[in-house]
Amino acid sequence: MKKKISLLGATGSIGKSTLDVLRNNPEMFELVAFSFYSNIELAKKIIEEFQPKIVGVRDQSMAQTLTALYPKVEFIAELQGLIAVATAKDVKIVLTALIGSVGLLPTMAAIKNGKDIALANKEILVMAGYWVMQAAKENDVKILPVDSEHSAIFQVLQGQDMKNIKELVITASGGSFRDLTREELKQVTLEDALQHPNWAMGKKITIDSSTMVNKGLEVIEAHWLFNASYDKIKVVLHRESTVHSMIRLVDGAYFAQLGASDMREPIQYALTFPNRRPLKKEKVFDIADVAVLHFDKLDKERFPMLALAFAVGVKGGSFPTVFNAANEVAVNAFIAGKIKYLEIENLIQRAVAKHQEKENLTLEMVIEIDKQTRQKVYERIKL
Amino acid sequence: MKKKISLLGATGSIGKSTLDVLRNNPEMFELVAFSFYSNIELAKKIIEEFQPKIVGVRDQSMAQTLTALYPKVEFIAELQGLIAVATAKDVKIVLTALIGSVGLLPTMAAIKNGKDIALANKEILVMAGYWVMQAAKENDVKILPVDSEHSAIFQVLQGQDMKNIKELVITASGGSFRDLTREELKQVTLEDALQHPNWAMGKKITIDSSTMVNKGLEVIEAHWLFNASYDKIKVVLHRESTVHSMIRLVDGAYFAQLGASDMREPIQYALTFPNRRPLKKEKVFDIADVAVLHFDKLDKERFPMLALAFAVGVKGGSFPTVFNAANEVAVNAFIAGKIKYLEIENLIQRAVAKHQEKENLTLEMVIEIDKQTRQKVYERIKL
Numbered sequence: 001m002k003k004k005i006s007l008l009g010a011t012g013s014i015g016k017s018t019l020d021v022l023r024n025n026p027e028m029f030e031l032v033a034f035s036f037y038s039n040i041e042l043a044k045k046i047i048e049e050f051q052p053k054i055v056g057v058r059d060q061s062m063a064q065t066l067t068a069l070y071p072k073v074e075f076i077a078e079l080q081g082l083i084a085v086a087t088a089k090d091v092k093i094v095l096t097a098l099i100g101s102v103g104l105l106p107t108m109a110a111i112k113n114g115k116d117i118a119l120a121n122k123e124i125l126v127m128a129g130y131w132v133m134q135a136a137k138e139n140d141v142k143i144l145p146v147d148s149e150h151s152a153i154f155q156v157l158q159g160q161d162m163k164n165i166k167e168l169v170i171t172a173s174g175g176s177f178r179d180l181t182r183e184e185l186k187q188v189t190l191e192d193a194l195q196h197p198n199w200a201m202g203k204k205i206t207i208d209s210s211t212m213v214n215k216g217l218e219v220i221e222a223h224w225l226f227n228a229s230y231d232k233i234k235v236v237l238h239r240e241s242t243v244h245s246m247i248r249l250v251d252g253a254y255f256a257q258l259g260a261s262d263m264r265e266p267i268q269y270a271l272t273f274p275n276r277r278p279l280k281k282e283k284v285f286d287i288a289d290v291a292v293l294h295f296d297k298l299d300k301e302r303f304p305m306l307a308l309a310f311a312v313g314v315k316g317g318s319f320p321t322v323f324n325a326a327n328e329v330a331v332n333a334f335i336a337g338k339i340k341y342l343e344i345e346n347l348i349q350r351a352v353a354k355h356q357e358k359e360n361l362t363l364e365m366v367i368e369i370d371k372q373t374r375q376k377v378y379e380r381i382k383l
Numbered sequence: 384m385k386k387k388i389s390l391l392g393a394t395g396s397i398g399k400s401t402l403d404v405l406r407n408n409p410e411m412f413e414l415v416a417f418s419f420y421s422n423i424e425l426a427k428k429i430i431e432e433f434q435p436k437i438v439g440v441r442d443q444s445m446a447q448t449l450t451a452l453y454p455k456v457e458f459i460a461e462l463q464g465l466i467a468v469a470t471a472k473d474v475k476i477v478l479t480a481l482i483g484s485v486g487l488l489p490t491m492a493a494i495k496n497g498k499d500i501a502l503a504n505k506e507i508l509v510m511a512g513y514w515v516m517q518a519a520k521e522n523d524v525k526i527l528p529v530d531s532e533h534s535a536i537f538q539v540l541q542g543q544d545m546k547n548i549k550e551l552v553i554t555a556s557g558g559s560f561r562d563l564t565r566e567e568l569k570q571v572t573l574e575d576a577l578q579h580p581n582w583a584m585g586k587k588i589t590i591d592s593s594t595m596v597n598k599g600l601e602v603i604e605a606h607w608l609f610n611a612s613y614d615k616i617k618v619v620l621h622r623e624s625t626v627h628s629m630i631r632l633v634d635g636a637y638f639a640q641l642g643a644s645d646m647r648e649p650i651q652y653a654l655t656f657p658n659r660r661p662l663k664k665e666k667v668f669d670i671a672d673v674a675v676l677h678f679d680k681l682d683k684e685r686f687p688m689l690a691l692a693f694a695v696g697v698k699g700g701s702f703p704t705v706f707n708a709a710n711e712v713a714v715n716a717f718i719a720g721k722i723k724y725l726e727i728e729n730l731i732q733r734a735v736a737k738h739q740e741k742e743n744l745t746l747e748m749v750i751e752i753d754k755q756t757r758q759k760v761y762e763r764i765k766l
Contacts, residue, residue, distance in 0.1 A: 156638055159542010164659040169670065236671045243639075246670065251648055251662040254670055255539055256626075256639045265634055276547040279634040287552060287629065287637055288619045293676040 002030040004090050005271065006115070008056070008082060008106055009097035010034040011042045013202045014120045014146065017263040018095050019046060021271060024280045029271065033088040035081060035098075040066075047073060054088050056081030079105060086110035093271060095146065096121040099204050100328045101370050104128055108363075111135045118270035120146035122221045126324040127370055129224035131363040144270040145225055149218055151266030152244035152257035153226065158274070160247070160255075168228050169246040169254065170218055171238035172298060172306075173198050175209035178239070182302060188341045190334065198241035198261050204331055211344055212298075213327050216309020220320050223313055230314050235306060237296040260285035305345060308352060317357050318369045325373035326351035333381045347377050385413040387473050388654065389498070391439070391465060391489055392480035393429055394422040396585045397503045397529065400646040401478050402429060404654060407663045412654065416471040418464060418481075423449075430456060437471050439464030462488060469493035476654060478529065479504040482587050483711045484753050487511055491746075494518045501653035503529035505604040509707040510753055512607035514746040527653040528608055532601055534649030535627035535640035536609065541657070543630070543638075551605050552629040552637065554621035555681060555689075556581050558592035561622070565685060571724045573717065581624035581644050587714055594727055595681075596710050599692020603703050606696055613696050618689060620679040643668035688728060691735060700740050701752045708756035709734035716764045730760050 005022065009015045022029045035056030036043045047055065047070055054074045057063050063075040076084045086094050086106040094110040095118040096103050103121035110117060112135060119125070125132055136143050145151045149170045176195050177185060196206045208214030219233050246256040259265060268279055300307045312319035330347040333339045351373055358365055388405065392398045405412045418439030419426045430438060430453055437457045440446050446458040459467045469477050469489040477493040478501040479486050486504035493500060495518060502508070508515055519526050528534045532553045559578050560568060579589045591597030602616050629639040642648060651662055683690045695702035713730040716722045734756055741748055
């Protein structure tokens with residue numbers, strides 16, 4: 001019996017790697033449903049190769065176009081389409097590779113339908129971690145990390161008693177600009193920002209890596225995934241990204257998970273958990289070929305967004321929501337050429353500083369705060 | 384209720400580290416019995432500090448001397464003393480830090496008495512691994528590794544399914560002479576050989592590290608401890624000894640255990656397994672302070688003893704016994720100034736090459752082969 005899979009965000013970087021995992025294990029997995037946003041040519045190929053039952057699409061006109069081509073497939077547009085993919089019948093696990101807070105409602109719908117979640121869409125844990133984890137608990141659903149860092153920690157935590165864990169240690173490559181001073185950052189371009197030293201990834205996450213916002217989001221994600229207080233989460237600079245992350249035990253030992261910079265590995269682990277399978281790859285990673293691994297402390301003044309992420313994480317409530325929402329708008333503006341690089345940081349700092357916490361927060365209130373923050377940051381950019 | 388401990392070899396390097404672990408956890412452990420060989424002054428201090436019931440000593444005259452000083456303690460000489468320590472009443476775990484094959488009979492006696500073994504005395508697994516592991520199984524006794532490499536592998540294997548393990552990857556610092564050519568090895572002295580780059584250890588193991596015999600013994604030890612075939616055991620050069628060892632999983636990921644070069648950590652883990660406790664230490668190991676880790680392939684021509692260890696391991700039977708026995712005699716001769724450094728290798732190679740396997744091996748036959756090999760190598764040195 002094949003494991004039935006839904007894939008939210010099939011045409012992005014994580015989506016493509018996920019399809020490769022499914023392609024290499026045709027006897028194990030069946031892609032029942034997927035969503036995509038704009039890459040219709042790739043979507044057609046995916047439909048022809050994987051023969052899904054349901055496809056979530058951007059808008060009604062796209063749904064009509066595709067229905068004409070593939071009458072047996074059900075095409076559903078917009079949020080309704082994402083939710084249909086997330087809750088498709090008989091699906092056991094939903095891989096969420098949407099980018100940003102748009103993934104929240106589909107993921108919540110999947111959880112409420114008892115689907116396990118393979119989570120690549122870290123922003124939803126940052127935005128609404130309390131409610132996502134609460135819903136997962138209530139519905140006895142697993143949240144399986146796909147981020148390489150969190151997958152690494154999750155992998156080495158298996159079989160360990162949490163009382164023996166002193167710290168979770170997330171590695172950070174430092175991103176595209178790790179060797180630049182803050183003065184030099186004033187002049188960097190979008191093109192510069194998109195050159196990640198180790199990983200080929202989507203635009204948003206590559207820019208988030210360069211600002212260290214990504215590592216900040218990961219810290220908050222780790223807090224929720226592993227129920228770890230922020231004083232037990234550390235970030236260490238590791239240029240090569242070979243050690244994907246570590247845990248530190250009470251007796252001083254570290255356990256590290258390391259390997260190739262290949263997202264298919266954590267994706268496959270999330271889909272096969274608690275089992276493992278060989279991973280078909282062109283080039284096998286061998287530690288004896290690695291030569292050198294570097295580790296260093298992170299300079300918090302050089303990377304103020306990491307310190308801010310810890311601060312909003314500790315404050316809790318909707319502060320991480322604001323941090324994440326401001327970042328999403330700012331990064332989109334930077335990609336669109338509307339702001340300079342360092343304005344990303346300024347916009348986030350300003351949004352967080354101005355945020356006034358509400359009492360008795362609910363998920364609906366958090367969604368509203370997310371919207372309002374976006375609106376405010378958007379208006380500020382237009383000024 | 385304190386866990387009662389016996390310690391075979393209390394005054395050596397591992398013995399001292401073990402006593403430090405006991406000293407730091409007085410509410411957890413009680414030292415019921417220990418043995419020592421020649422360092423009587425240290426032995427007196429241990430008796431006064433830990434108040435053991437039984438002490439194994441080298442000979443009758445030493446037993447008499449100590450009985451006069453400590454009439455409440457039972458002093459027993461020679462092999463009988465070691466066995467009395469290994470089988471002392473109510474002892475739960477015996478830490479075996481004897482050096483070489485002398486530890487075999489006491490360890491077998493402990494196993495047959497249902498004591499768990501914290502094994503630092505790797506030679507006994509090389510000499511008679513089949514019988515030791517068989518006895519452990521029959522008596523439902525745990526063999527807990529104390530070697531930092533095997534402890535590392537044992538630690539990261541917890542909670543893992545062996546079918547997901549592709550390889551055990553033992554790290555090797557390369558020892559005192561890793562940067563010398565074979566030509567340069569012709570001139571090295573005992574003093575040179577005793578300068579290990581990373582660990583402060585006893586003489587025999589430091590010399591074994593320089594010849595890579597130690598790594599060969601560890602390969603054979605890993606074979607028995609983890610029931611791993613030799614094609615699943617790899618050795619990788621890692622100059623810093625920070626990564627104590629690794630496992631490689633079927634999907635390509637590695638799990639590594641890393642930390643300080645402090646034997647108290649694996650010792651404490653073996654004594655507290657499956658629990659962990661904080662380790663009191665002066666200087667805390669922090670990965671962010673590490674700066675650089677190097678990995679490289681091992682040159683088998685440069686280190687012929689490693690290749691020979693794999694070969695005798697694969698041949699099995701009493702070939703590893705011969706390899707180990709010849710090495711013990713050769714290293715003692717080198718320490719005594721009777722042979723040059725490279726003659727250690729020659730003596731081992733010759734003993735292995737001349738060995739004729741017996742059919743239907745028993746433990747008694749293996750013990751006899753060990754004796755005969757020692758005799759032959761000893762005679763050859765005298766020639």
